[in-house]
Amino acid sequence: MQIRTHVMFVLMMILVPGLGAHAQEVSPALPVAVVRTSIVIEQTVPTLVEVVGTLQAVERAAIAAKVTGVVTDVPVALGSRVNTGDLLVNISAREIAAQLNQAQARFKQAERNLLREQTLLQKHAATAETVKSMQDNYAVASAAVQEVRSMLGYATITAPFSGVITQKNVHAGELATPGTMLLRMENDQKLQVACAVPESLVFQIRPGQTLTVTIPTAGLTMNGKVAEVAPSADPASRTAPITIDLSYNEKLRTGQFARVKLPGQIKTSLFVPDGTVLLRGQMERVFVAADNKAHLRLVRTGMHQDGLTEIVAGLNSGETVICQNNAHLVDGQPIKSP
Incomplete structure (x- = not known):
């Protein structure tokens, strides 16, 4: 029994060094990678x-009626494109038309009265005060015609600018009242x-x-x-x-x-060239160059601008990072510049 134990101990002493030598033979040295580096720079940038x-x-405009009347024509539809001056809505305003006829009749009467009194004044059969009164009546009648004519013009609604109809609230046959929004355009x-x-x-x-x-x-x-x-x-x-x-x-x-x-x-932030930060899953990684070796560092990035990536955490100003030929690097791998 003692002889068997002794033999097993001798075999273990022989085999263990051999196993250690085999493990050393299968661990080849990492090759030297040729990379380009850059310095972590510090810049002052505005936060956004x-x-x-x-x-x-x-x-944009809300087209509303200014007079009361029945809508006779709406030649536009929702989405129609119109130009400045195109007809949008036509309103029947017979009452205003009748008022215009009355105003024109009063104007013609005032005009005749004024001409008569001016003729009599030349013959010294009328006073200057009477002529002045007729002139005032003529001016009032003329203004009344212009007022009613303007009101009648409100019955025809045209596009104030070129655009598109975005809302339509009126159809032919409906009653339009002052202030009622008929169309919306922009x-x-x-x-x-x-x-x-x-x-x-x-x-x-x-x-x-x-x-x-x-x-x-x-x-x-x-x-x-x-x-x-x-x-x-x-x-x-x-x-x-x-x-x-x-x-x-x-x-x-x-x-x-x-x-x-x-x-x-x-604010002041740190920046590295685009391409320096490598993504693996949700991790952002950077290789820092120090002692002719690549050292893996986890970072957190911010905004991107002008070919630079903001580093929020993980690097210090002035450190040297690898910005090219870094996709296949391994932590601790030897590196050199081209």
């Missing part, structure tokens, strides 16, 4: 605050974003300033110019309304949801 807004037309070629800006940021917005606007439903991100800035804030919401003019795009429609980026406070 995002607010929401709604697209609306710069030119110029869909000139759109703007209306949004509310926090009172802490409104003083940083100026007319003519360029802001970035995103319309998710249209898949567009474009620059717009600030058109109007309210001089005061709403005490209830602590915001001030602004409008931003947009250039024409066929994908834009009034009522669409929009996001507007506003400049906020100035």
